[in-house]
Amino acid sequence: MTEKRMAVNSLSEKKIPLLVIAGPTASGKTALGIALAKEYGGEVVSADSMQIYKSLDIATAKPTAEETEGIPHHLISIADMDAEFSVADYVRLAKEKIADIHERGKLPILVGGTGLYINSLIDNVNFDNADTVGNDGSVRKRLAEEAERLGGEAMHKRLAEIDPETAEAVPPQNIIRIIRALEVCELTGMKFSDYKRANAGRESDYRLCMIGLNYRDRDLLYDRINKRVSIMAENGIVEECRAVYENERLGTACQAIGYKELIPYFEDREILESCLDKIRLGSRRYAKRQLTWFRRDYRINWIYLDDFNNFDEIIEICKKTVAKSEIM
Numbered sequence: 608m609t610e611k612r613m614a615v616n617s618l619s620e621k622k623i624p625l626l627v628i629a630g631p632t633a634s635g636k637t638a639l640g641i642a643l644a645k646e647y648g649g650e651v652v653s654a655d656s657m658q659i660y661k662s663l664d665i666a667t668a669k670p671t672a673e674e675t676e677g678i679p680h681h682l683i684s685i686a687d688m689d690a691e692f693s694v695a696d697y698v699r700l701a702k703e704k705i706a707d708i709h710e711r712g713k714l715p716i717l718v719g720g721t722g723l724y725i726n727s728l729i730d731n732v733n734f735d736n737a738d739t740v741g742n743d744g745s746v747r748k749r750l751a752e753e754a755e756r757l758g759g760e761a762m763h764k765r766l767a768e769i770d771p772e773t774a775e776a777v778p779p780q781n782i783i784r785i786i787r788a789l790e791v792c793e794l795t796g797m798k799f800s801d802y803k804r805a806n807a808g809r810e811s812d813y814r815l816c817m818i819g820l821n822y823r824d825r826d827l828l829y830d831r832i833n834k835r836v837s838i839m840a841e842n843g844i845v846e847e848c849r850a851v852y853e854n855e856r857l858g859t860a861c862q863a864i865g866y867k868e869l870i871p872y873f874e875d876r877e878i879l880e881s882c883l884d885k886i887r888l889g890s891r892r893y894a895k896r897q898l899t900w901f902r903r904d905y906r907i908n909w910i911y912l913d914d915f916n917n918f919d920e921i922i923e924i925c926k927k928t929v930a931k932s933e934i935m
Contacts, residue, residue, distance in 0.1 A: 623709045624934035625813035627717045629654075629725055629901055630820035631894035633831040635912065637670050639820065640718035641678050642922055647714045647935065650679040652704050654719025654728070657863040658683045659692055662851055665844040666865035668835070681708075688851065694794055698728050702812070714935070722900035723794065729817075731809040745862035746793055747896065750786045765789065770798040816932035818925055819907040821898065827913055832890045839865065840883055849873055864889045 626649065628640050640651050653659070657667040661684045669683055681704045686692045701717070701724075708715040717725065726732070754762045759779045766785055767774035769792050777784045788799035795802055822828040848869045868885040871877035901907060908928045915921050929935060 620814075622812060622814040623705060623715065625705060625715050625717060625729070625815055626929065626934060627725060627729065627815060627817040628719075628820070629722070629817065629907065630720060631828060631897040632668070632720055632890055633835045633894070634720075634820040634822070634828065636718050636720065636820055637668075637674065638918075639818075639921065639925065640716050641670075641674070641676055642918070643925060643929075644678040644714070644716055645676070646922070646926065647716075647929070648712075649714035649716045650681065650708045651675075652701055652708070652715055652717050653680060653682045654697075654701070654717050654721050654724045655683075656697075656721040656724055658719075659686050659697070660684070660688050660690075660863075661686065662688055662854075663847065663863050663866065665839050665842050665847050666863050668839075688854070694723055694727050694732075697724050698732065701728050705813075720897050722897060726904070729811050729813055729815060731811055733809065747786060747790050748892075750789055750793075754782050754786060759785065762786070762789065766792075770800055772800040773798065814932075814934050815906060816929050816934045817904070817907045818928060819901055819909045821909055821911055822913050823911045824913055828894060829891050832894060833887050836865075836883055836887045836890065839886075845869060845872070845879065864893055 626643065626647070628636050628643070630636050643649065644651055655667065657663065658669050659682060660667070664684075670680060682697070682700060685700070705715040705717075717728070719725065750762075759782050762782065762785050763774060763777070763779035766777070766788055770788060773788045777788065779785070791797070791799045791802050844865055848866045851866060852870060852873050865886050868889060869882050872879050872882045910921065910924060910928075912921065915924070
């Protein structure tokens with residue numbers, strides 16, 4: 608083995624091993640994270656931009672004490688609903704928690720569907736002097752709605768005022784890239800061009816194994832989403848969200864899918880089933896955005912759940928993936 612290869616291996620061994628389970632909403636990330644934590648003696652760190660808030664438990668699909676099966680879950684219900692909680696805040700807390708789990712001889716397992724949180728953490732994004740607010744789902748959705756209403760030229764003009772360098776490289780017709788650039792500007796407080804330069808080539812602090820969950824048949828995922836919303840309704844999402852609606856202390860948490868769609872029902876403007884259908888639609892659209900984000904990451908080992916007959920088979924393929932990654 609060459610000296611260069613030995614140096615690379617030595618550096619890799621010093622990194623904290625981190626198992627990442629990502630994917631769209633309702634794909635079964637929570638159950639898989641718990642199963643693998645039991646298999647490897649791990650603890651779960653949530654990567655969900657809405658589960659950090661208190662009170663919205665059903666709407667954000669937080670795992671119950673029964674569902675966690677005794678596996679510690681971190682960074683859930685840590686912020687008040689009216690608190691400003693940034694991506695930088697998340698990265699700082701997640702790094703601290705992952706280091707603590709590792710120091711106690713456990714395997715940290717990052718589980719969630721907020722791509723911005725996951726990538727900002729594992730790619731060692733530098734948020735120095737950046738005032739970061741919001742989350743990738745709500746900001747992008749709002750910008751997309753504005754683009755539909757105002758048009759590409761108006762959004763491009765806005766980008767040019769904020770970040771002329773990026774605007775010069777992106778034509779007004781490329782709405783997706785314009786929205787992405789504006790999203791990063793808003794979330795990080797940095798120009799998109801500066802953001803890319805600041806984080807280009809930054810090495811991860813972790814020895815990674817990334818697993819992504821998906822379905823080859825998209826309708827199977829959408830069916831799971833639809834059923835989940837029905838179960839949420841049975842479990843009390845309406846009552847939970849009404850209590851939040853009547854609380855004047857609202858912040859970013861009120862952007863959670865499942866809350867804002869019920870407001871017309873609380874105000875006697877729409878029937879309940881119509882609002883629940885909007886939650887189903889919003890969740891399906893969010894799943895599509897999540898998949899678009901994660902597909903860009905070449906490090907993710909995709910597991911298509913409809914290729915397997917049962918959960919045990921899924922666990923076995925995950926174990927093989929972990930073994931090949933050499934994080935253990």
